[in-house]
Amino acid sequence: MLLINNPPITPRENYIRAAKHRNPLWLPMKSDSVNFAPRIYPDNVARAFVVDGMPYDGPVGGADIFGVQWKYIDIAGGSMVEPGRPFLKEVSEWREKVCFPELDRWDWEKSAEENREFLNTDKLVTAWIFNGLFERLISFVDFEAAAVALIDEEQQDDVKALFQELADFYKRLIDKFVEYYHVDAIFFHDDWGSQRAPFFSLDICREMIVPYMKQIVEHCHKKNLIFDFHSCGKNEALVPAMLECGMDIWGGQPMNDKRMLVEAYGDQILIGIHCPYNQAVPAPENDEELYRQVEGFLAPYAENIKEKPFFLMDLKPDNRVREAFYKCSMKLLQK
Structure with missing residues (x-):
């Protein structure tokens, strides 16, 4: 039997330990x-990402919670709002045109029953929330107008008021996930950057986003939830804002300097490191060589790994790879 399939504590407990250092x-x-x-x-339907206790073969795309229409793009494997036809012509229109759904009218009890077995696991259960603050603003007014609204003094108050309403809504939604599904973590989506740089400066992030994101994070912590941030882009310059919000985890994409991030911030936030093996780079078939490579991969982090752990974005490697990372990292963490 693989040791990773019979660990001394559950994967859930170990994940929580890592997230809380x-x-x-x-x-x-x-x-x-x-x-x-x-x-x-x-x-989840609009964004073409339904993952729950029953197979899903229904439509994808369509209206989100605010009635914004999303179109599924086959080549991308996801959905997007059709550009050039914004839901709002100006941010200030949100008070009249954005209608927040009444969550109590959804059949949560039925959904909880349908997902009872799916959620009966010793792993960390992570509930996804699509379309965070900036992503939601983009969905309402398109990207260019959203980016301008963050720095336009005449629009900033309207943006802040919208973000406050969104933060309050997300807290109510999180309450439902806790009450009916007993989840362990919230995986909150809000892309903050492109492949080369963030969409906005750290100062703008601190003024326009941090106060509202911090409320969401603090609400998660009050509910004893881990806050796992999904934010695509080269966003390493915005990590101080993530810390000010109190975020527990950020995976991040490979264009970010992960070694630097672990060294600089690894004692405050759990950073995701991409596994060296994937479809393009298979693991060696020889076990001795596999363990040698895994030990080499972990070596740059070894000195401070107890104070600055990270998690492995393993892209579903096979059991041999999981076992190798399990044994090699356990050896370092138990020294």
Whole structure:
């Protein structure tokens, strides 16, 4: 039997330990968690990402919770709002045109029953929330207008008022995930950058986004939830803002300097490191060589790994790879 299939503590407990910097026994892997994106939340259907207890073969795309229409793009494997036809012509229109859904009218009890077995796991259950603050603003007014609104003094108050309403709504939604599904973490989506740089400066992020995102994070912590931030782009310059919000985890994409991030911030936030093996780079077939390579991969982090652990964005490697990372990281963390 593989040791990783019979660990001394559950993957859930180990993941939580790592996120809270409380002596994990091994470096958690993304496969130690369960993604949960139930169909009851219309954004999951609109964004073409339903992951719950029953096979989903229904339509994808369509209206999100605010009636914004999303179109599924086959080549991208996801959905986008059709540009050039914004839901709002100006941000100030949100008070008249944006109608927040009444969550109590959704059949949460039925959804909870349908997902009971799916959520019966010893892994970290992570509920996805699509379309965070900036992403939601983009969906309302298109990207260019959203970016301008963050820095336009005449629009900033309207943006802040919208973000406050969104923060309050997301807190109510999180309450439902806790009450009916007993999730362990919230995986909150808000892309902040492109492949080369953030969409906005750290100062703008601190003024326009941090106060509202911080409320969401603090609400998660009051509910004893881990806050896992999904934010695509080269956003390493915005990590101080993530810390000010109190975020627990940020995976991040490979264009970010992960070694620098772990060294600079690894004692405050759990950073995701991409596994060296994937479809393009298979793991060596020889076990001795596999362990040699895994030890070499971990070596640059070894000196401070207890104070600055990270998690492995393992892209579903096979059991041999998982076992190698489990054993090698446990050896370093138990020294």
